[in-house]
Amino acid sequence: xxxxxxxxxxxxxxxxxxxxxxxxxxxxxxxxxxxxxxxxxxxxxxxxxxxxxxxxxxxxxxxxxxxxxxxxxxxxxxxxxxxxxxxxxxxxxxxxxxxxxxxxxxxxxxxxxxxxxxxxxxxxxxxxxxxxxxxxxxxxxxxxxxxxxxxxxxxxxxxxxxxxxxxxxxxxxxxxxxxxxxxxxxxxxxxxxxxxxxxxxxxxxxxxxxxxxxxxxxxxxxxxxxxxxxxxxxxxxxxxxxxxxxxxxxxxxxxxxxxxxxxxxxxxxxxxxxxxxxxxxxxxxxxxxxxxxxxxxxxxxxxxxxxxxxxxxxxxxxxxxxxxxxxxxxxxxxxxxxxxxxxxxxxxxxxxxxxxxxxxxxxxxxxxxxxxxxxxxxxxxxxxxxxxxxxxxxxxxxxxxxxxxxxxxxxxxxxxxxxxxxxxxxxxxxxxxxxxxxxxxxxxxxxxxxxxxxxxxxxxxxxxxxxxxxxxxxxxxxxxxxxxxxxxxxxxxxxxxxxxxxxxxxxxxxxxxxxxxxxxxxxxxxxxxxxxxxxxxxxxxxxxxxxxxxxxxxxxxxxxxxxxxxxxxxxxx
Numbered sequence: 109x110x111x112x113x114x115x116x117x118x119x120x121x122x123x124x125x126x127x128x129x130x131x132x133x134x135x136x137x138x139x140x141x142x143x144x145x146x147x148x149x150x151x152x153x154x155x156x157x158x159x160x161x162x163x164x165x166x167x168x169x170x171x172x173x174x175x176x177x178x179x180x181x182x183x184x185x186x187x188x189x190x191x192x193x194x195x196x197x198x199x200x201x202x203x204x205x206x207x208x209x210x211x212x213x214x215x216x217x218x219x220x221x222x223x224x225x226x227x228x229x230x231x232x233x234x235x236x237x238x239x240x241x242x243x244x245x246x247x248x249x250x251x252x253x254x255x256x257x258x259x260x261x262x263x264x265x266x267x268x269x270x271x272x273x274x275x276x277x278x279x280x281x282x283x284x285x286x287x288x289x290x291x292x293x294x295x296x297x298x299x300x301x302x303x304x305x306x307x308x309x310x311x312x313x314x315x316x317x318x319x320x321x322x323x324x325x326x327x328x329x330x331x332x333x334x335x336x337x338x339x340x341x342x343x344x345x346x347x348x349x350x351x352x353x354x355x356x357x358x359x360x361x362x363x364x365x366x367x368x369x370x371x372x373x374x375x376x377x378x379x380x381x382x383x384x385x386x387x388x389x390x391x392x393x394x395x396x397x398x399x400x401x402x403x404x405x406x407x408x409x410x411x412x413x414x415x416x417x418x419x420x421x422x423x424x425x426x427x428x429x430x431x432x433x434x435x436x437x438x439x440x441x442x443x444x445x446x447x448x449x450x451x452x453x454x455x456x457x458x459x460x461x462x463x464x465x466x467x468x469x470x471x472x473x474x475x476x477x478x479x480x481x482x483x484x485x486x487x488x489x490x491x492x493x494x495x496x497x498x499x500x501x502x503x504x505x506x507x508x509x510x511x512x513x514x515x516x517x518x519x520x521x522x523x524x525x526x527x528x529x530x531x532x533x534x535x536x537x538x539x540x541x542x543x544x545x546x547x548x549x550x551x552x553x554x555x556x557x558x559x560x561x562x563x564x565x566x567x568x569x570x571x572x573x574x575x576x577x578x579x580x581x582x583x584x585x586x587x588x589x590x591x592x593x594x595x596x597x598x599x600x601x602x603x604x605x606x607x608x609x610x611x612x613x614x615x616x617x618x619x620x621x622x623x624x625x626x627x628x629x630x631x632x633x634x635x636x637x638x639x640x641x642x643x644x645x646x647x648x649x650x651x652x653x654x655x656x657x658x659x660x661x662x663x664x665x666x667x668x669x670x671x672x673x674x675x676x677x678x679x680x681x
Contacts, residue, residue, distance in 0.1 A: 111273060111327075114345055115179050116147035118188050119172075124203055125191040127210035141167050146176075148458050148639035150467075153180055154276075183326040183344065198224035205254040206583070207247070215242060229255050257585075264302050265347060266581045267648055268611020271296050273327075274306045277349060284321040286314030288356050293366035299420045299651030301614045302581055306349040309366050311359040318353060360402050361391040371424030379412045379428055387412075420654040438654045441647055443666040448477030448518065449543050449574065449606065449634035454499050455480035456488035457638045461502055461515070467640040469513045475669045478503065479518040479543045484530040491519070493535055500538070514669060516540040516676075520574060525549040525556075527563025529570070536569035541676045543606065543634070545574030546587065554588035561589060562597045568679050572632055573598060575608040575615040583612070591620055599627040602679050604664060609649025610636045621656030630675070632664050 123139035145165055151158055159180050163173040179185050192200065202213040202225065216222040219240060220231055228251065231237060237248040274292045281290045287310055291297070294307030312318045319339050323331050332340040332348070339351045354362045365373055365388070373387075380387035384395055392400040392408060402408040409416040415429045418438055429435060451457035452464055459467075461478060468476040480499070481488040491499065496519070503517045518541040521529045529536060529544060536542055544564045552560065564570055576594060577586030598605055605624055608615045613636070616624070621631065633649035635642055653663060660666040664675050 111276065112146055112149050112151075112153050113269065113272065114327075115153065115176070116143045117345070118179070118185050119143035119146065119175070121200070122185070122188050122191060124200065124210060125188075125195060128195055128199055128203070128214060129191070138167065138169065138172070142172050144458070148641050150640050196223040198222075198227070201225055202228060205251060205258065207250055207254070212242065215240070225255055225258065263346075264304050264582060266611050267296065267299065267301050267303060267614070267651070268645070269345075270303045270306055270347060271648075273343065273345070273347060274308065274349075277306065278308055280325060281308060281310050281318070281322070281351065284312070285317045287312045287318060289359055291363060293352070293363060294350075294368060297367050297419045298369065298422055299648075299655050301611075301617070301652070304348070306343075306347055307366060308349065308351045309359070309362055310351055310353050311356045312353050313356070315353045318351075322351060357399065357401065358391050360404055361387070361408055362389075364405055364408055365389055365391075367419050367422060369422060369424050372422040372426055375428055376412065376414075379414055383412055385412070418654060420651055421657060423655070436657060436659050439650065439658055439660040439663055439666060440654075441650045443660040443663070444473065444633070444646060444650070445668055446473045446475035446477070446665050446672070447635055447637075447643070447646065448516070448541065448572070448632050448665060449479045449520065449608070449636050450476060451480050451520075451636075451638045452478060454495060455485070455490060459640050461499070462506060464637070464640060465506065465513070465515050467643060471643060474512070475514045475516060475672065477516040477518045477541060479520040479541070482519055482521040482530050484522040484524065485520075485547055490522075493531070496531075496535065496538075518542060518571075520545055521570075522547050523560060523564040525552065525560060527560040529564065529567060533569065537680070539569075540673075541571040542569050543572045543574040544570040546578050550578060550584075550587045552587070554590060557587050558590040558593050561594050565594065565597045565603045566601050570603055571676050571679065572604040572606050572634075574606045574634075575610075575613050575636070576605060576620075577615050577617070579615050579617075580612050581614065586615070592623070595620070595624045595627055595629060598624070599629050604630050604632050604675070607631050607633045607649045607652050608636050609633055609645040609647075609652070610642075611645060611648045614648060614652050616652075618652045618655035621652065621658065625656060625658060625662055630664050631658065631662055634665075 119139050120143040123136050126136045145167060146162065149162060151161060159177060162176050175185055175187060196217060199213050199217055202208055203210060216228065220236060222228050222231055232248050232252045237243040238245050274296050278290050278292055281287055289311040291309055293309045295303045296306060310318060315336050319334050322339050322341060327343050328341050329344045330342045332342060337353050341349050343349060352362065352366055377387045385400060386393040392402060394400060402411055406416045413431045415431055415433060415435050450464055452461045453459060465476050481490040483490045483492050500517050503515045507514055517539055519539050520543045521531060523544050523546045524530055565573055579586035605616055633646060633653055635645040637643055637645060664672060
């Protein structure tokens, strides 16, 4: 079970280990670049031609070709293991702290003998970093905060890291003898943005054979427990995976039960009791303990006389609704007609405008909204006014030669600290749409940040508010902002709110999306893609929308192009 994202992660870690060991910068960059290249590789490592395609990519030299071959064949990289064992084990963990790179981690080790997070925390609380060259009191405070955050997040994974691995596991399990059905359950099936484990349900007539297959699976690091009805393993990436094993006749009640959440399942159990039934890990039963057969999940809900709920809407706070009562039809990935907020090689994307358009068209979408970074974002090669005009000419030329698909000329414009945008109005007016986003001055007070974003939202040229809270899951909290005021401003001004589908963001959060929907706000699910492969991020944004209870009509990019253009331009009228 080889995964390109895991391979990319290992190569990036090799680069960090080389940096810790004082290797030359060119070798370090070779591994950094290879990690980025493989992460954006438009394919899977299980494809028959994957190795040939990967080793033929630009920047992949002989040493990297050998590493890729070893990983695809064995799921391991011996060079990585050698490097990691040659350095103090805690240094790598130190480097995971925000703002603490290889040089500073090594300085802490060399000057203070620190080689673990615990030792670093103690040193900070003893104020030993205050007088250390290159650190100081503010750096010490930030390190302490980073340690606290890391403690909270340890053992957690973003949905985008866990879901693809779970997909691969399910496909592997389905191939094992005696397995009739298998599906992801638990928090991943509910589309929760941060998860602690993978859970899979398998209907199997030969549990012993399935357990043996799982033990020998590539990517499995350690079998934690192995029982007739449950197998728990730790994967090489640290994820814990639990496989529940049931008989075929127990599958559907078990699918509902193990999907959870625990609070939601408790409500179903209460409803079952009101119907004279029992619902538990043992399945759906009569009061005397006899099994109650159901043909599928919907059948179980029907038997309990409540409306079926999609998996994404089964959190503790979600309520049961009586059977036959009015119920919204949730949007789905197949409803998407086009996408916005896509970056190209004009700024920090890895693919050309034409390549991104061709890939979007291949997926069956009808329009693509390019939104490269604006001129203030110098770190991302933001577009000067001259480059904006050049890109627009390329888009116009491309559209003139194509039929049945259109590229929209947009921009992701930085919201400056005072709430203004970083182009004059006459330039903003030339874009088909404008995504306004905060990319700097994150530490403004809540009052200042709220005023800043509300001012941008009220700008007639701002079509959408990008990643409204600025959070990076497991990496950075959102900035201090009164989201209620921002949502009200969006509702009053007709500004679309982005559901940023990057699995590192998933911003706006589904809980706030529910409030925004109540106020009549429209949404756009945007991949914030910097590579063709990142179009896959749309599945995560759709999960957010479904958790929020959004229908296709709440999302502008479920609309055909003739209906979309007026929505993009409505604030300018």
